[in-house]
Every structure is written in C-alpha cells, then in structure tokens.
Amino acid sequence: MAAKSMTLFWCSGSVPCWRVMIALEEKKLQGYKQKLLSFEKQEHKSPEVLAINPRGQLPSFKHGDNILNESYAACFYLESQFKSQGTKLIPDGxxxxxxxxxxxxxxxxxxxxxxxxxxxxxxxxxxxxxxxxxxxxxxxxxxxxxxxxxxxxxxxxxxxxxxxxxxxxxxxxxxxxxxxxxxxxxxxxxxxxxxxxxxxxxxxxxxxxxxxxxxxxxxxxxxxxx
Amino acid sequence: MAAKSMTLFWCSGSVPCWRVMIALEEKKLQGYKQKLLSFEKQEHKSPEVLAINPRGQLPSFKHGDNILNESYAACFYLESQFKSQGTKLIPDGxxxxxxxxxxxxxxxxxxxxxxxxxxxxxxxxxxxxxxxxxxxxxxxxxxxxxxxxxxxxxxxxxxxxxxxxxxxxxxxxxxxxxxxxxxxxxxxxxxxxxxxxxxxxxxxxxxxxxxxxxxxxxxxxxxxxx
CATH class of the missing domain: 1.20.1050.10 (Glutathione S-transferase Yfyf (Class Pi); Chain A, domain 2)
Known part of the structure; x- marks a missing residue:
C-alpha cells in the first residue's frame, strides 16, 4: 500500500501541515509514517527534518524518494498520483x-x-x-x-x-x-x-x-x- | 479560437503578469485581448479591473466567464484546459x-x-x-x-x-x-x-x-x- 512508503513530519495546529493531513485522509492514504514535532523545542531544525528539507520547515513529506515539503505541492502531487482513489479533489468542469x-x-x-x-x-x-x-x-x-x-x-x-x-x-x-x-x-x-x-x-x-x-x-x- | 475569448490586464515588469504571459505563449494562445496598465497611474484600481478582480491587482485574467487573477491559478488552468496544445508544462513521471x-x-x-x-x-x-x-x-x-x-x-x-x-x-x-x-x-x-x-x-x-x-x-x- 502506497501510504506505507510515505513519511510526514508535522506539528500540531500548523495550517500547512494540516492541509497535507486532510489531503492524505481524503485520498484514503491512512497508515503513513509520521512524527509529531515541537516548534518550541526547535525540532523542525533537527537533522532528520533537514535531511529532506533544507529550509527546516514543517510539513516535511516524502513518498518513496519524492520530496514534497510545500503544502500546495504535496496536495497537488497526492491528487495527481492518486486521482481515482478517495475524493476527487480537482473538478472536471x-x-x-x-x-x-x-x-x-x-x-x-x-x-x-x-x-x-x-x-x-x-x-x-x-x-x-x-x-x-x-x-x-x-x-x-x-x-x-x-x-x-x-x-x-x-x-x-x-x-x-x-x-x-x-x-x-x-x-x-x-x-x-x-x-x-x-x-x-x-x-x-x-x-x-x-x-x-x-x-x-x-x-x-x-x-x-x-x-x-x-x-x-x-x-x-x-x-x-x- | 480560444485565445479570442481571453482578456489579460497586465503591467510591464510584474513577475505574476509575466508568468501568465509566458504560459499563454507556451500553450500557443497568442492573439488574446490585452491591456497594458500603469501602476503609477493607479490603473490597477480602475473599474474595468475591479469588475473582474475585487483585489484590484494585476494580472487580471478572464477566459469567457472564468476568472483567474492569481498567476499560479491562471497557469494551472491554462495547462489543464489546453493540455495537448503547445508545450506540455506538467511532466507525467x-x-x-x-x-x-x-x-x-x-x-x-x-x-x-x-x-x-x-x-x-x-x-x-x-x-x-x-x-x-x-x-x-x-x-x-x-x-x-x-x-x-x-x-x-x-x-x-x-x-x-x-x-x-x-x-x-x-x-x-x-x-x-x-x-x-x-x-x-x-x-x-x-x-x-x-x-x-x-x-x-x-x-x-x-x-x-x-x-x-x-x-x-x-x-x-x-x-x-x-
């Protein structure tokens, strides 16, 4: 299952992180690996985040080797790669x-x-x-x-x-x-x-x-x- | 021809305006209606712009009744609506x-x-x-x-x-x-x-x-x- 090859680093209450999580739910991609990090503890600047996101920002998201750290980018990518799975998020008309x-x-x-x-x-x-x-x-x-x-x-x-x-x-x-x-x-x-x-x-x-x-x-x- | 039903209000040197114009060229949509406006003269706040863009910003772009005033939005729309025309702007892989x-x-x-x-x-x-x-x-x-x-x-x-x-x-x-x-x-x-x-x-x-x-x-x- 595709979700198994996905990893999300996120923090609670962040608008961009929440977007990616909603998109994952809508596309029925539950079960991805994830780690809740703390801004207060500066965990978004930790080596595991910096390894996939040189900006040290959350969300940081990976699907296999594909890296999508910008929330709009991740949402577009998920809709495009899982078009026929879950909710159709871009209308045809x-x-x-x-x-x-x-x-x-x-x-x-x-x-x-x-x-x-x-x-x-x-x-x-x-x-x-x-x-x-x-x-x-x-x-x-x-x-x-x-x-x-x-x-x-x-x-x-x-x-x-x-x-x-x-x-x-x-x-x-x-x-x-x-x-x-x-x-x-x-x-x-x-x-x-x-x-x-x-x-x-x-x-x-x-x-x-x-x-x-x-x-x-x-x-x-x-x-x-x- | 589709370009005939498009109108672009723009100003010279604006990054967002230029993006839309490049996308129109790449999708072979030359011949659209257009009007070059002056920021200095506050022409982006003129009634003809405000009629399609309540924010009074450039670009302001219309295709038939469809309004796309944000540069990213216009680029995505043009690629999606004219997928097989001109340059393919979103790769498949x-x-x-x-x-x-x-x-x-x-x-x-x-x-x-x-x-x-x-x-x-x-x-x-x-x-x-x-x-x-x-x-x-x-x-x-x-x-x-x-x-x-x-x-x-x-x-x-x-x-x-x-x-x-x-x-x-x-x-x-x-x-x-x-x-x-x-x-x-x-x-x-x-x-x-x-x-x-x-x-x-x-x-x-x-x-x-x-x-x-x-x-x-x-x-x-x-x-x-x-």
Missing part, C-alpha cells in the same frame, strides 16, 4: 476548475493576512516593533479580507468552489479553523462561520484535528476585535 | 512531477524574499521604517535563498525540474530575470546565471519580455551587494 484554482491561490493572501495579524499577537515580532497602530492596521486588513470570503461563500454554494469539496477547501479550511479558535466573532462573519460549521465534522478534518486543540479546545481570544 | 511541484511552490519563498528586499529598495516602505539594518538582513536572507537555488540547479539538469521546461520555470524565471535586471552579480551565482542565460532567449520569454525593459535594458544596480 472548466468553470468549477477555474473557481477552485482561483480560490485556492487566493488562500495565499488569506493566510498571509492571518499571519501578519498573528505574528504580533503571538509575539514573534520584537517588542520594540510591536506598535498598537500596526496591530490595528493588520486587524483591519484581515477584516477586509474576511469580507471578500463572506461574499465568495454567499455566491459559491456550500464549498469554496461550488457544491463539492475540493483542493480549495483543503487549503483554506485550516485558515478558517485558526480564525475561530482565536476568537473571531462568528456573528460578524456568518457565511464563514457557516462554512466552518459545515466542514469541522467532515471525517478527514476530524481525523486530522490538531491534537493540542482537543486537549485545550479554546485558544486565546486574540481575534475578538477583528 | 511521478519523480519529475514531484520535483516540479516542489520547486514551483518554493517559488513563493523566493518571490517573497525578492519582494522584501525590493520593497525597501523601491521605497514602498515609509522613510522612517527604512533602516539600514533591515536592508542588510533582507539582502542576507535573499543571498541564502539564492544559495538554495544554486544547489537545486546544480543537481536538476538545465531546467528546474530536470531536462524539460515546466510550470516551475514559468513561475520562477521572471523572479530570476528581475534579480539580474537589478544588478545581481552573475559571478557570485553561476548556476542561476547559466539558467538565466539559457532561458532568456526562449521564444515564449522573448515574446513576453517587459516592454519597458527593452527601452531601458539596464535597471538600477540595487542588488549588486547581494
């Missing part, structure tokens, strides 16, 4: 496909805006550069981004690219889950909240739910004013 | 495909590092925040990124994913071309320089060369110390 690609890559901007807000919230930014004005500006940018997705979900149907679950959802759902974990007010973003509610119990997503979120179901309310 | 996806998405980090260096160089960062220490740090980060690509090109063959031109080259070449335009010293990065020399005369790339670079073949030497 040109219109659905166009919408899927477009939303999937707008996920880059969405994640970037979550990141810019979180960098400060999680104290990655040096104290001297942590200005209240920057936090405020980043929160406003994130709010504007969220309004775009409210509009997209209003038009699209239940999922990001229409009526079925696709790679766009694999990529974007972990961003949405992080937003609500950190206190984004559901009543202010009803479409995004409905999308979250629909997907959170999907088997692939439940099976890959960040383990430390299960232990501690509520994160800090750091996004409550967005 | 699993190993070549894995390498192509991996390099293509490492292009995100490469572009980000070019961007962080250029932001300051091109004065997008407010004067008070333009510290010499930030410029130095960003240049070092870019130099480390370039060393990765030196290693990749040493192992890969002529192109990024082996012996043929793929989507990875469509995505990454415009970054490389920008580096050399702005004075990156070729002797310090011989593999990247050889890659640039090999690709710059490829017909799809020559046909889509930024028009203002033709008028003014040399940019400022802002990257000469990287």
């Amino acid at each position: 040109p219109a659905e496909q166009a919408l899927m690609y477009q939303r999937m890559f707008e996920g880059l901007a969405f994640y970037d805006k979550l990141g810019k807000t979180s960098e400060i919230i999680f104290y990655y930014v040096p104290e001297g550069e942590r200005h209240a004005s920057t936090i405020k500006r980043n929160c406003q940018t994130l709010a504007a981004e969220l309004q775009l997705w409210e509009g997209y979900l209003d038009k699209a149907g239940s999922y990001l690219a229409g009526t079925s679950f696709t790679l766009a959802d694999v990529i974007v759902f972990p961003i949405v889950a992080n937003l609500f974990r950190f206190g984004l007010p559901a009543e202010r973003y009803p479409k995004v909240a409905a999308y979250y509610a629909l997907l959170k119990d999907r088997p692939s997503i439940k099976a890959s739910w960040p383990p430390h979120w299960l232990e501690q179901p509520k994160g800090e309310d750091t996004l409550k004013d967005v | 699993p190993a070549e495909q894995a390498l192509m996806y991996q390099r293509m998405f490492e292009g995100l980090a490469f572009y980000d590092k070019l961007g962080k260096t250029s932001e300051i160089i091109f004065y997008y960062v407010p004067e008070g925040e333009r510290h010499a220490s930030t410029i130095k740090r960003n240049c070092q980060t870019l130099a480390a990124e370039l060393q990765l690509w030196e290693g990749y090109l040493d192992k890969a063959g002529s192109y990024l994913a082996g012996t043929s031109f793929t989507l990875a080259d469509v995505i990454v070449f415009p970054i490389v071309a920008n580096l050399f335009r702005f004075g990156l010293p070729a002797e310090r990065y011989p593999k990247v320089a050889a890659y640039y020399a090999l690709l710059k005369d490829r017909p799809s790339i020559k046909a889509s060369w930024p028009p203002h670079w033709l008028e003014q073949p040399k940019g400022e030497d802002t990257l000469k110390d990287v």
